Amino acid sequence: MMTILTYLIPFLLAFFGMEFMAWFTHKYIMHGFLWFLHEDHHQPDPNTFFEKNDAFFLVYAIPSWLCIMLGMMWGNTFSVGFGFGILAYGVTYFLVHDVLIHRRFKWFDKVQNPYFKALRKAHKVHHKNRFKEEGSCFGLLVVPRKFYQEQKKKR
Ligand SMILES: [Zn+2]
Ligand SMILES: [Zn+2]
Ligand SMILES: [Zn+2]
Numbered sequence: 001m002m003t004i005l006t007y008l009i010p011f012l013l014a015f016f017g018m019e020f021m022a023w024f025t026h027k028y029i030m031h032g033f034l035w036f037l038h039e040d041h042h043q044p045d046p047n048t049f050f051e052k053n054d055a056f057f058l059v060y061a062i063p064s065w066l067c068i069m070l071g072m073m074w075g076n077t078f079s080v081g082f083g084f085g086i087l088a089y090g091v092t093y094f095l096v097h098d099v100l101i102h103r104r105f106k107w108f109d110k111v112q113n114p115y116f117k118a119l120r121k122a123h124k125v126h127h128k129n130r131f132k133e134e135g136s137c138f139g140l141l142v143v144p145r146k147f148y149q150e151q152k153k154k155r
Helices: 002-033 035-042 052-073 077-101 114-128 145-153
Strands: none
Touching: 002 035, 002 052, 002 077, 035 052, 052 077, 077 114, 114 145
16 A cells, blocks of 8 residues: 555646646746747647647656656656656646647547536637737636536536
8 A cells, every 4th residue: 555655646746736837837938938839829820730839748748757767767656656647647638638628639529528618618718819918727627616617507
C-alpha cells in the first residue's frame, strides 16, 4: 500500500498542479509574450491541420519525460509519479481540448454528459474573443459552476 502511495501522491499533485499551470500559462504567457504561438489557435487557418499552438505540446512532453527518466535512473519514486502525472494531464488535455472541444478527430462527437458539455461551452466562450487581450475561461478542466448548471438544466 505504501509503495502505491509514493507514486500516487506525486501523480495527483502533478495532475492537478498542471491544471493550474495550464490556466496560468494560458492566461499570462500564451495571451502574453508567447501570443505569436497561440494566435493561430484563436484565428485558425482552415487549410492546415497543425497550428503553431501545437508547440505547447512540448510544455508537457519535456518535463514529463525528464521526471520519469531521471526518477528511474536515481530510484526516486516521487519524480517518476510526478512525471506520469504530467503525462496523464497532457493526454487528458489533448483528448479534452483538441478532440472533445475542437473536434480535430471525430471520436467524441456524441458526448452528452453535462460536465463535458460545460467544458466545451466554457472553452467556446474563451474562443469568442479572437484576440490577445480580455479573454475569459482560461482553465480547462475546472469550469465555472454556472456552465455546468446550465447544461444540467437542459437535459
Ligand atoms: Zn487562448
Ligand atoms: Zn485555447
Ligand atoms: Zn481552444
